[in-house]
Amino acid sequence: MTTERGVRGLIDVTIRIGELQQIDLETFKFALEQLSRQYSMHIKFELKEERAEFRCGVCGEVWSFERENLDPEIREAIHVIPEVAHAFMRCPRCGSPDFEVIKGRGVWIESIGEGIKC
Amino acid sequence: MLDPRISVIGERLGRISKIIAVSSGKGGVGKSLIAATTALILSKKGLQAGLLDLDFTNPSSNMILGVSNVYPIEEKGMIPPKIHGVEYLSITFFAGDEAIPLRGEDVTNVFIEMLALTKWSDLNYLIVDTPPGLGDVLLDLLKLIRRLMFLVVMTPSRLSLGTVRKLLALLWGVKAPVIGVIENMLTEASASLRDEVERLGARFLGSIPFDPEVERGLGNPKKLLETKFAKRLSSILDQALEIT
Numbered sequence: 001m002t003t004e005r006g007v008r009g010l011i012d013v014t015i016r017i018g019e020l021q022q023i024d025l026e027t028f029k030f031a032l033e034q035l036s037r038q039y040s041m042h043i044k045f046e047l048k049e050e051r052a053e054f055r056c057g058v059c060g061e062v063w064s065f066e067r068e069n070l071d072p073e074i075r076e077a078i079h080v081i082p083e084v085a086h087a088f089m090r091c092p093r094c095g096s097p098d099f100e101v102i103k104g105r106g107v108w109i110e111s112i113g114e115g116i117k118c
Numbered sequence: 119m120l121d122p123r124i125s126v127i128g129e130r131l132g133r134i135s136k137i138i139a140v141s142s143g144k145g146g147v148g149k150s151l152i153a154a155t156t157a158l159i160l161s162k163k164g165l166q167a168g169l170l171d172l173d174f175t176n177p178s179s180n181m182i183l184g185v186s187n188v189y190p191i192e193e194k195g196m197i198p199p200k201i202h203g204v205e206y207l208s209i210t211f212f213a214g215d216e217a218i219p220l221r222g223e224d225v226t227n228v229f230i231e232m233l234a235l236t237k238w239s240d241l242n243y244l245i246v247d248t249p250p251g252l253g254d255v256l257l258d259l260l261k262l263i264r265r266l267m268f269l270v271v272m273t274p275s276r277l278s279l280g281t282v283r284k285l286l287a288l289l290w291g292v293k294a295p296v297i298g299v300i301e302n303m304l305t306e307a308s309a310s311l312r313d314e315v316e317r318l319g320a321r322f323l324g325s326i327p328f329d330p331e332v333e334r335g336l337g338n339p340k341k342l343l344e345t346k347f348a349k350r351l352s353s354i355l356d357q358a359l360e361i362t
């Protein structure tokens with residue numbers, strides 16, 4: 001592994017993490033920084049959360065977590081296993097349990113450096 | 119896209135010696151009862167046993183074991199609670215008693231999440247209770263748990279036999295190891311389908327009679343283990359798994 005090619009200047013990297021992803025942000029950031037240091041890269045990581053959104057498969061309504069009055073315990077369960085939402089949430093418009101998570105899962109790089117969008 | 123969850127599954131299951139799925143294709147033949155009781159029996163024999171309930175839309179192992187108000191310990195993953203000596207994980211820990219209407223893709227996601235998050239210890243056996251059907255969960259199982267072995271359950275009905283034939287063909291087609299077939303709920307009115315099973319080329323492990331005592335043992339593992347059902351299952355397992 002060569003580190004010669006490591007980019008010298010400071011790079012800004014923005015990483016988006018779905019609200020429903022079970023990741024400890026601090027630990028993840030620490031791990032990323034350690035890794036970049038290993039390759040002599042100077043990267044400033046910014047971790048941003050993406051709020052969860054749901055879409056009804058029957059009537060098309062889109063809604064977010066905030067509109068739900070959920071117990072903290074249930075919220076926590078949904079964070080561990082997002083599909084559990086189907087046990088506790090219904091479409092606010094038509095009452096259907098047939099909805100999908102359209103935002104708030106996964107981890108991805110949103111941008112690198114200035115203006116380089118991914 | 120690389121799914122980081124899938125890459126940790128092998129590691130999570132790495133300390134388990136044998137993983138056995140209890141499958142049937144057909145519904146209501148006694149998979150859940152046999153899976154849960156098998157885990158209890160193995161644990162009672164002094165082996166380290168776990169039970170994973172993969173029936174997300176209609177879980178029942180929690181009722182068989184009489185489990186309520188337990189939750190896995192979170193520690194960079196989930197440590198399954200021990201129920202009567204059995205390490206146990208079910209979706210009911212998260213969804214409680216509510217129905218969870220899930221589409222196929224969601225089922226796969228829950229499956230992956232549970233496998234990726236659960237930290238089993240050095241188990242001799244992990245018993246997997248599966249939902250009926252030859253679709254999503256079976257395909258996911260074959261894809262995500264490489265070393266999986268199958269224990270097939272049927273009832274003494276030609277309808278059940280027909281499904282078992284399809285299930286076996288599917289499993290053999292992908293070279294999945296099949297331990298054998300258990301015939302469950304044999305009554306005086308029914309004749310054993312032993313010969314038919316053997317003609318399919320599968321190992322016939324034994325018949326378990328319909329035992330009215332079972333109903334009273336549901337939710338009470340101690341009582342359940344004392345039933346004729348459990349005793350017969352125990353001797354079938356001794357032979358099938360070569361437990362001495």
Ligand SMILES: Nc1ncnc2c1ncn2[C@@H]1O[C@H](COP(=O)(O)OP(=O)(O)OP(=O)(O)O)[C@@H](O)[C@H]1O
Binds near residue numbers: 250304330
């Ligand atoms: N040998 C037996 N004697 C008496 N009752 C039995 C026996 N085996 C199973 N049962 C009962 O039959 C019913 C169905 O069993 P079980 O729920 O284990 O089937 P299953 O195959 O898991 O069903 P599903 O496909 O819906 O998951 C239960 O009420 C169970 O207690």
Ligand SMILES: [Mg+2]
Binds near residue numbers: 150151173249
């Ligand atoms: Mg069942």
Ligand SMILES: [Zn+2]
Binds near residue numbers: 058060091
């Ligand atoms: Zn709707």
